[in-house]
């Protein structure tokens with residue numbers, strides 16, 4: 001198993017079917033986390049974790065519940081800084097110790113717990129913290145609503161959402177998840193982190209989202225997909241990272257592994 | 270699917286916006302907490318006007334003097350409730366606003382009086398009361414920041430911090446001034462700006478209107494207001510998206526303290542004197558007005574229109590009881606009942622929409 005880890009130094013990494021011309025990973029990966037430790041009191045949630053995201057690459061982050069996947073995702077999102085370890089963005093040492101810092105690195109996240117405010121409208125949720133404003137910070141509500149309609153209509157086509165002024169609290173679980181997805185998709189730049197994004201989606205919506213992740217890749221945007229569905233992961237991802245007890249226990253590129261092998265590693269650990 | 274999804278939503282939005290006004294109104298009443306309270310308010314007003322017309326001698330609701338007195342007395346509680354409401358929406362409480370109302374109006378008055386701002390003095394200073402007011406407002410904001418810092422630094426409920434604050438500032442009032450009442454008859458133009466009268470319109474109600482509009486713009490039309498709702502509605506979501514909850518809450522605490530100070534000075538200007546215990550109990554009335562107007566105790570819900578209507582309803586009830594010469598304890602009983610009924614109504618509205 002150690003062998004399978006060693007030949008995955010990020011420098012040597014070439015993403016599977018990377019777009020030809022220009023976007024090949026010359027040099028440093030988009031984002032790299034080295035020797036990450038995260039403690040909650042005495043509990044160690046991430047234990048010497050190493051992880052990287054290449055250019056125009058879709059990475060699967062797999063592992064049982066409690067393995068530390070969400071902890072790692074939140075760390076890259078800037079809302080859960082590591083206890084120790086180093087993070088590099090485009091090869092440059094960077095502290096991702098605030099959401100703003102992570103946003104500067106072009107990272108956008110669909111959180112596992114959705115991160116929406118029930119008492120606010122869909123539009124206001126989409127633009128929460130990133131409102132479109134006129135002078136002096138007053139909201140440009142009309143513009144916000146226009147854009148919201150545009151986003152809702154394009155990213156993941158959500159069944160049954162016909163009023164962007166509706167309070168999020170009155171949406172179904174799947175619709176809420178779709179709003180969270182639409183928001184992240186709209187604001188993402190270089191990297192989209194998806195933490196179990198399809199858990200409440202219908203088959204059609206899931207297909208749509210996974211297809212979208214592939215589309216992003218061809219536009220040069222990288223993604224990290226956290227999921228328990230290995231078939232979904234295998235369908236869209238270029239590389240697979242399996243975590244257990246806060247650290248990496250298996251890593252393989254798509255052409256070097258199979259669903260059976262991945263299943264084995266996820267179950268065994 | 271012949272229509273694009275976005276086009277489909279756009280058409281639905283257009284249809285929604287094109288509803289006839291009566292339908293819009295009915296939807297608003299049915300679905301928003303302040304809609305329900307608006308109806309209740311209208312019903313009470315119509316009943317009172319009918320009563321006033323039918324029994325002009327025994328129920329003097331429509332008498333100009335009665336209208337003037339009611340309009341005069343609304344502002345202090347209303348101004349306080351605006352600040353308390355914003356803080357509740359941001360997910361925190363301030364039980365100290367009643368004590369601050371007394372303490373800071375006394376600070377303003379003593380400063381103004383010591384700078385020769387009393388209208389009875391020789392060549393009174395026009396600036397002195399303004400200096401007193403400015404000091405009280407700044408102190409109110411700072412005290413709010415202190416409440417916030419303690420609440421957030423030690424991660425304790427603001428209910429506890431400001432309960433402590435209430436007792437502390439009540440004691441500070443007695444320490445600073447004693448238990449006697451304090452004269453506050455400010456010089457011009459302060460007296461007219463904050464205590465003038467034009468027919469039934471008192472300056473204080475004008476200030477209440479100005480602040481209500483300003484708070485409406487802040488809460489419902491400004492980025493900061495959006496952050497208040499986000500932080501109060503789901504703190505974790507707000508953090509996940511990059512809103513700084515502590516900064517946002519601190520601003521809300523400062524607003525509550527600021528408004529307590531302003532409301533205290535406005536009330537003192539109208540009455541002409543300050544009772545050191547005058548603000549006690551007002552914090553609960555302010556919270557009651559907000560809750561009646563649809564603010565949730567758990568934060569994240571509420572509106573400025575709701576706060577205004579809640580305050581107005583509380584005062585209408587008080588007025589009715591005074592006109593009926595009912596003993597004072599009836600007021601508490603009615604407001605108490607109203608709070609419970611309002612929350613039952615709001616909860617039912619929310620459930621029916623889910």
Ligand SMILES: Nc1ncnc2c1ncn2[C@@H]1O[C@H](COP(=O)(O)OP(=O)(O)O)[C@@H](O)[C@H]1O
Pocket residue numbers: 040043045063064065066067068069070071072
């Ligand atoms: N805020 C926290 N405080 C304490 N323990 C936490 C906290 N967040 C996560 N954990 C623990 O860290 C471990 C990893 O959690 P998580 O990253 O959510 O796992 P996964 O997403 O892989 O299911 C779990 O055992 C969880 O209980």
Ligand SMILES: [Mg+2]
Pocket residue numbers: 069070071112195
């Ligand atoms: Mg998780």
